[in-house]
Amino acid sequence: MPITPEQQAEIDAQRAETTPTRRATAPGIEAHLYEAKPVLDHGIVRAIDYMGDDAAIVQAARVSYGRGTRTVSNDEGLIRYLMRHWHSTPFEMCEIKLHVKLPVFVARQWIRHRTANVNEYSARYSVLDREFYIPAPEHLAAQSRQNNQGRGTVLEGEEAQRVLDMLREDSNRAYDHYEDMLRTDGQQGLARELARMNLPANVYTQWYWKTDLHNLFHFLRLRADPHAQYEIRVYADAIAAIVRDWVPLAYGAFEDYRMGGAHLSRGAVEVVRRMLAGEEVTQETSGLSKREWAEAMGVIG
Amino acid sequence: MPITPEQQAEIDAQRAETTPTRRATAPGIEAHLYEAKPVLDHGIVRAIDYMGDDAAIVQAARVSYGRGTRTVSNDEGLIRYLMRHWHSTPFEMCEIKLHVKLPVFVARQWIRHRTANVNEYSARYSVLDREFYIPAPEHLAAQSRQNNQGRGTVLEGEEAQRVLDMLREDSNRAYDHYEDMLRTDGQQGLARELARMNLPANVYTQWYWKTDLHNLFHFLRLRADPHAQYEIRVYADAIAAIVRDWVPLAYGAFEDYRMGGAHLSRGAVEVVRRMLAGEEVTQETSGLSKREWAEAMGVIG
Amino acid sequence: MPITPEQQAEIDAQRAETTPTRRATAPGIEAHLYEAKPVLDHGIVRAIDYMGDDAAIVQAARVSYGRGTRTVSNDEGLIRYLMRHWHSTPFEMCEIKLHVKLPVFVARQWIRHRTANVNEYSARYSVLDREFYIPAPEHLAAQSRQNNQGRGTVLEGEEAQRVLDMLREDSNRAYDHYEDMLRTDGQQGLARELARMNLPANVYTQWYWKTDLHNLFHFLRLRADPHAQYEIRVYADAIAAIVRDWVPLAYGAFEDYRMGGAHLSRGAVEVVRRMLAGEEVTQETSGLSKREWAEAMGVIG
Amino acid sequence: MPITPEQQAEIDAQRAETTPTRRATAPGIEAHLYEAKPVLDHGIVRAIDYMGDDAAIVQAARVSYGRGTRTVSNDEGLIRYLMRHWHSTPFEMCEIKLHVKLPVFVARQWIRHRTANVNEYSARYSVLDREFYIPAPEHLAAQSRQNNQGRGTVLEGEEAQRVLDMLREDSNRAYDHYEDMLRTDGQQGLARELARMNLPANVYTQWYWKTDLHNLFHFLRLRADPHAQYEIRVYADAIAAIVRDWVPLAYGAFEDYRMGGAHLSRGAVEVVRRMLAGEEVTQETSGLSKREWAEAMGVIG
Structure with a gap:
């Protein structure tokens, strides 16, 4: 049971309340705010706050006085261009703050992503709960x-x-x-x-974790990847589901160019070109090591 | 004339519109949002977006499920404690995004603060306006x-x-x-x-600049200081006036413990103790160099 | 027993070998290189590599073609000036790499210092040793x-x-x-x-940890402090002993202006001034809260 | 004329002197140390200091007590594996410090790489020379x-x-x-x-710039790229020539997997697979936009 009835009541109270703001508001993530998404046996991910939306990326790239957006298709094209060409700073204009409950051994992997703000529950100051990941x-x-x-x-x-x-x-x-x-x-x-x-290390801890969208995408690329340890991947997946609703255009570009794309080495590009020219290429004739050959075939095969 | 009538119209349109949000909202900064504060002859500072408020600092420090606040006096005491003891991470939970128009030689000083996100108007891509700081x-x-x-x-x-x-x-x-x-x-x-x-270098450029409150306080401490160059200090002052309204408790603590406080060296502390014990201390008997003595007297005298 | 005889033999072999270099060399830290300083029951700190010395700080501050140093007293004065006025970038020109063996709960505190490069022994990939801090x-x-x-x-x-x-x-x-x-x-x-x-969390892990001198001083100020937990303070102390020999002028300035100095709030400065003017000030008449008063009195005696 | 005879004499004096060190020494970069490589009409790049070599990358990845290396082919395989799989922290264990003289408009692009330590010649404090890029x-x-x-x-x-x-x-x-x-x-x-x-903005400034190898590779990937502005690319090329001699194994992997490789989007990977299966694919049937199609064909064609 990740959260207690008292905690759920606090969450419900927060979700029930809205105030008017002049800030850019993203309806897709508003629907998620404060909700405790269960992860593993006692873990949670909660979106607590955010800054910006797809239009904020466009606005920053154009450095304009107004919202900077033109048409949706125009904005989408620009966002995809920025992602394709590894522009990072416009994506840094969006920020998200999460509340996460997670096992310590997962926290130890997670914290290696240094470009984030973190406040962890202090076991120097407070007593931890009897909650362990099994x-x-x-x-x-x-x-x-x-x-x-x-x-x-x-x-x-x-x-x-x-x-x-x-x-x-x-x-x-x-x-x-x-x-x-x-x-x-x-x-x-x-x-x-x-x-x-x-x-x-399977005891649960919790923290507030805040990062910008560029660094969050980097986190998701590494941690929502099949090579990541299952126990951190499920957190990345839970976060990805929130991000998809928050900045749908940016997330779509991220899926196409990062998660779903592939990086080919100089040698692998050469192999593809030779193959497309009709040549029969084998590992022996490819100039790639066995491991590099296997990885390249994994991409194109 | 820092902004054109068309730009003012865009700003007015943005200020006229509000949407409901579940996020923490800080009324003090809502009043400033999008407004172009004039700085120097053609410069501006505009608050475009923000995340968090005084309560977000408290919430992060307590890692709680709800807003984490108790009473105002209790929250203020905690915030002042955090500031006094150089806790940085709770202040990092607040974030602000500014639109700034500034001379290039000011931008060159400003950019030395590396812990921020920046999107600058590109003179590779676009043509700069005929605006110079005189x-x-x-x-x-x-x-x-x-x-x-x-x-x-x-x-x-x-x-x-x-x-x-x-x-x-x-x-x-x-x-x-x-x-x-x-x-x-x-x-x-x-x-x-x-x-x-x-x-x-006196031509004006502009950028979106986004940073967290801890790093913003660091920026203000160095750039709103009397030793800072006048042309960047006026930007720091304009930002400080916004921050004061955004997070009044944190800003008050910042004023008392950073801007208004003073750092004494080991030797200067010793001098103060001897003086308070009734001893007549001079630079010669202080053990301080002339320069250090002058600086210490500047604090206590 | 922090290290095995085989490890000691490897260390001795590394220490026995020198090669000529054109780089700035700091004799004080050369004497420490590779040596395993014991900390706690099984921990160690080892200096593995470094870049720069006191002269590198001076050279960077002066942006000169040669070493940039003049006389020792002149260099010392400049370094003390830089420290006193919170200049950080010249100190960033020095870098150190340490090999540290430490309990996991200490590593969890340590890693909060984000401005460092870390490679930790991987318990996904390898098996940890049977070593626990008691x-x-x-x-x-x-x-x-x-x-x-x-x-x-x-x-x-x-x-x-x-x-x-x-x-x-x-x-x-x-x-x-x-x-x-x-x-x-x-x-x-x-x-x-x-x-x-x-x-x-008392199992030992190990890592290579590399940071610049400015950030290392920040680490030492927080972790060699009496308020830090004993188990991390002993690591900070072991590192401080190495740094003192590496960059003696910078370390002296750090001791005088950071470790041995004190920060007074605006209110506390006011109290000191009133006291020095002969006024009898009590907590009640000071305008400080009880806690702030106690802390101010702790500084001035 | 990038440097004066007096400066050349200082450089020669520094190059003439060696001291013994216990640190890892990389002969390939020792040969370059202090030398002023001319760039543009008045610019220079000089390697001033470095930490680590190819073996330091291997040592950090293995977190070992000795140098951590086994055979050269084994080390090369590990370094290539780390590069291919986007491991960044072992490359962060190497550090380099450069002295660069460059036009201000180049410096303004360069400084956007925030993960570096910089000390720039101060035009608040000193008078700039009459040197302009034409x-x-x-x-x-x-x-x-x-x-x-x-x-x-x-x-x-x-x-x-x-x-x-x-x-x-x-x-x-x-x-x-x-x-x-x-x-x-x-x-x-x-x-x-x-x-x-x-x-x-074509006046020359100069700075000391220090960064780790991972971030330097990122800089080179963006700035030694054909899309980068010519005036910064020549600096990146001059630095790349030094890095190639400093860490030949890491640089080789960087060339194969970063500079010489290519990133394919999800859609482009799909196109390659269809083509290799014998299908005739056109932009219209590819599912890619014209721009994405052109970029994909640029890679494989």
Whole structure:
């Protein structure tokens, strides 16, 4: 259960209230604001605030006095042009603020994206809740045999059960001891900044995370990718669903030119050209290493 | 004349329109939105968009589900505590976007603040207007005799007139030649990206500039300071007047702890302690260099 | 035991070798290079590489063709002036790269300093070692009674023993289970990216961390401060000892103007002035809140 | 003449001196250190300092105690893998510091790359030299007819001569007046921070610019590109020639995967697949807009 009835009531109260503003307003994301989107077993993603819309990208690119937009098709063409040619600054004119609840090991990957503003719940100052990520059985994957940094088949039978038992029991015992160390009835009570060290990396934390659209797209490209760890990918997917409604033109361009596109090396471009000219090209005659050949064939094949 | 009647009409149209939003709204800055505040002879500052308010700072610091605020006095105390103890991340939760028209030599100082998003009017792509900063006579200052990086007294009489004449004539001639090089009637017409090199540093440019409140305070501390060059200080002052209305609690703390406060070196703290203990301290007995002594006396004396 | 004999042998081999370079070389830090300074029970700090020295700061400030230095006293005066007046860019011309082994909960605080380059040992890709931070008894502090974010007295007797037992046993059990989940003899073996979630926050990780001197001073000011958590402060102290030898003039200025100095609010400056003018000022007549008064008195004695 | 005999003597003196260091040393860049590479008519690029080499990238990726390298072919494979998969942090472990003399309009483009450390010669504090960029006749290009942001054919005959005359005369007159305003013989002398506003954008400035290899590659990808303005591209080319010798393996990967590679949109990948399957595809049947089709054909055709 990601949120409590009290929290839901606070959210409902916030969603019920609107005020007039002179700012650019994006109806697509207004519908999502404050709502807790469930992710994993106890996680959430909530859009809390935003600045700008598709028109703000156009306005910045044109540096105009008014909204800067002309026709929708004209605006879309400009946005697609900017995305295709790697212009980053117009997309930086949009900003989003999210409230996220997530396991610590996911937070540790996420924070590597440095161009963002973050306020995390402080376990020096406050006591964490008893909430731990326990994978659903279908996500309990074995180590990949091909790839040092990937997952293979799903664990089965008794092995799966043992792993889940260990995760659950160790989490609960760690939390029992955490509480025990903090207790001040009849003992001094350990400092919170020390007691937290007993909690495992599947404990949930939460933060406010704010970033601009350019850097968010970069985050989504890396984290909504099939190579990303499943547990962060589901957060990226939940965010992507919000962004799609917020800035539909920019998101469409992002899908076509980043998520759905592909980068070919100099050698791979050469191979494609030779193939299109009718030549039979093999890995041996391609000039590419086996790995590069396999990756290139993955794109065009 | 910083803006044209057409631009004013666009601004009025934007100001006339409001839409309901679920986002946090700050009435103090809504009143300023889109308005062109005149700065120098042709410059402007306009607040175009913002995210967050005083409560957003509090909410981030508490990482709460609702707005996170309690009472105003409680919120103010927390904000002042955060400012006093150099907490930066809660202030980063607020964001502002400005439209600024400014001379190029001011833009060159301004851009040194790297933690901001910028879209500048492109003189590769478009033609700049014939607008140049010519100082008002009372700001036509001589080089300081004490300080390699400062201004002294105001120029007088014929010297002042000659300087103004040179600035005006050179600007206009440079712009005449700029137009002449660009002409395509009966000649090829020089590329805009080359022709612009003939324009002097007092020509006006414009940009959209977006930053978070923490970095904006840093900008204001350095640029609204008496040591900053007058021509950038007036921009900082115009922005400060907007920020004061946007986040009054945070701005009040900023004034008390940054703008109005002072930093004492280890040696200067020692001097103050000795003085408060009744000792007569002079520069010679202070252990401070002459320059450090003068600066410390400037604070406490 | 922070490092193994094999690691020590690698370090000794690196230290034994020198090559000639045309670059600026700082003898003070050369003496430290590669050496593993022990921190906490299993942690280390090692200086791996650096760029620049005190003269590089001076050279950048003067933008000169040669080394830019004049006399030592002249250089020192310039460096102190730059520090006093919050010039940051000349200090950014020096860069340092460190290899650090540290508990995960310390790494989580550390990474909040975003202006740095980091490569962390990947627990998706590799298996972590069985190394956990267990506080020495004299650092096993109770929660502060005054301060939600601080430590009080040291735990005593049986309570201390129970806490240490829990930390040790939970760490070891978590690691036993981590190994058990990863095993591939007679079972599939859980993916490393999942198994790691069972490890507590006192497990050691390691990274290469590279930053410029300006941002390093900012880190040291916050983390070598008495208010910082002890477990990160000892890392800051170990780094400070290296920096002192690397750039002695800059470090001296940092100590005088940052670490050893103090910031007074507008109100506190006013109080000092009234006191120096002979007035008896109390908290009630000061215009400061109790908290602000206490903090101001903490500075001026 | 980009540098004076006195400056050359300083450079020669610096190049003549070596000191032993324990740091990683890259012979390829040592040969370039301090040397002034001429760019445009008065500009220079000089490598002043560096940190790291190809092995430092490998070491960071492996987070090892020693140098982390195995065999050259193994290291090369890892570096190419990191580049192909957009890993950025290992490349951030290398750092370079350059001294650059460049026209102000080039500096204004360059500074948009925010992730770098910069110290620019201050025209508030010092007096600029009489040095202006005047294009060579073969670079005096007309505005492109197809592209709002590009160059067309070279100006010819009398038009070319008139443009060059205007640039030369306006530059010289602006500088004469600059000197005249600053004079203090028989007049007060205008503040330097004001007088500089009379100088056009082709005046030369200089700075120390320091950045990491990842961000430098990003700079080179955008600025050594045929779409970049010629006057910044020649700087990027001069830097690229230094980087190639500094980190040959990383530079080779950069050339193959960034400079020489190409990005295909989702639609363009689909077109390539259909073509390779033997289908005749035209713009009309491609699902791409005319502009996107032209760009895709530019890659594969």
